[in-house]
Amino acid sequence: MTEQFGNRTPDDLDSAVSERLIDELIDHLHSRAEEIGELIAQSYRDSIVEYRSLPDGFIEQDVAPTARANLEAMLASLTDETCPVTEQGERINARLATFRDSAVRRFHQGVPVQALLHAYRLWGHTVWAQVRQAPQIRDNPELGLVVAGKIMRHVDMVSTAVAEAYLEEASGVIRDREVVRRDLLEALITGNASPERIDRLSRYFGLPTTVRYAAVLVRSRQLSRSSPEDLRNTLETVRRHLHPTETGSLTGVRDEEVVAIYPLHQAASQREMLRTQADALAVELSQCHVGVSRTHTGLETASAAYREAQDAISSTEITAERRARFYSDAMLDHIVESSPFKSVLYEEIIEPIEQYDRDHHADLLATLRAYCAAGFNLSGTAKALIVQPNTVRYRLKRIHELTGQDPFAPNNLLLLALALRAAR
Incomplete structure (x- = not known):
């Protein structure tokens, strides 16, 4: 040697x-x-x-x-x-x-x-x-x-x-529910689980297979900066906020995300409860995006729900507002993005406002955004912009003159809101 x-x-x-x-x-x-x-x-x-x-x-x-x-x-x-x-x-x-x-x-x-x-x-x-x-x-x-x-x-x-x-x-000695829970979550999200396996594991966790489910996705606004401890804390926060009334949800960590498969036993009445819980979660986890899918019938639809929650997050506009982003919100973005009238909306509505703001050092576009974010409420818009309601009213009137679209008429207001999405 x-x-x-x-x-x-x-x-x-x-x-x-x-x-x-x-x-x-x-x-x-x-x-x-x-x-x-x-x-x-x-x-x-x-x-x-x-x-x-x-x-x-x-x-x-x-x-x-x-x-x-x-x-x-x-x-x-x-x-x-x-x-x-x-x-x-x-x-x-x-x-x-x-x-x-x-x-x-x-x-x-x-x-x-x-x-x-x-x-x-x-x-x-x-x-x-x-x-x-x-x-x-x-x-x-x-x-x-x-x-x-x-x-x-x-x-x-x-x-x-x-x-x-x-x-x-x-031999049945280990009952590591956390490992099996992650395994079931992964199988549902990827769509790789057989109906028999879904049925067996859902009974193990007490999750009914036939009720409606939504997927809730929580992702850091700065990917690749989440430590294992950060993810564990996020997971605990999600479990604390998301609590269906009749059974628990299936919640776990996947890569740099926290995912919850949330059952809605009485879909109509519990949608509002889910929105309230998801919005509260978004407020506490201000460093994260929170996306929520539509509701789907059966656990086997979890992969489609997960993709919708991803879509909801991917179309999220970075704003100071802290709330959950629902797929219904993202649908408008997808409609605008695929519309042949996207450029028309921009040219006819956004460009005249931008040009006026440049020429007069004004804030018409910011006012329109705040007006939509405030639910078309004059007082809420004025509070957000720290101006008087009459100032908001004057600016909206100027937008009407520039674009021909009246912010106080429902159909015109819809076009103005879609134009803002096209401007992204």
Whole structure:
């Protein structure tokens, strides 16, 4: 063995140099995490029949992210020995929780335990192949033994943890409602759940399959800046505000979003209650958009409801107003966007107002926006603009003169409101 390393053993490597090289190795692998994750996912497709039979996109959306999380956990384990024993143990337990959860999901997805453990062995082989090619190992092969030992211990530890979690779930010992709830939520949103599975899991959570449901989507106004703690706090806030009267809702985190599938047992009377709760949620979560779909009959319609909630958020205009955005609001945007008269609305209404504002340093367009936002109420508009109601009335009269559209006539007012949407 000493001849392989040029008469040097791992013990000969200076401790400070070893720590520096390991830090450099960690940085190198971090920079290639996405690429390594794709290699691992490809090895799963090539070698494991059960993984190839999973629904389209499942490896990319679930299996590959778990593999990348495993890589991050392994990299963290390379420095664990420098931590106090108690702290090291807490870190290990926290990291293993992710993989125990994934094992429970694989059980409910019908993946055999043999295929699950095969995946973790493939993970270890693929990661070790990438580590061997790293310049820190090529230039210092004696360090390879140290790192190889750490990788082997990590794979053994994670494999043991996932096998135990899988077998405990299979024997009915684990009842991790949160993991199964996330699994059901994901299946409903993606439309990948069979009617039998929806029926079984909905009974598990006490969710009727035939009532009407709406989807509520909460997303940060600044994506990629939400920490896990932020998402947990948002989830708790959503659960505190959204509370149907007869049963609970199905609520969970998906990527950087919080999603709730909200039942309306008496659709007509509960729509207003949902609007009130969603608006209160938007006020408290001022850093987030809150989108709400139409109501649909049956849990199997959740994927369509989720897309509508997304549409409601994607068409949200950034304003100081804090309220939930309903799909009915977004429908007007879609109507305007697809209308051949969109440019006519802009040219006939918005352009004359903009030109007047430029020429006279006026605020007619801002007044029209405030008037629509205030529900066409003169006093509310005046309060928002900090002017007198008569000032608002004068400006609206000037808009009538410029455009030929009377802000006090219903049909004309509708055209003015649509023109504002076209101006976006």
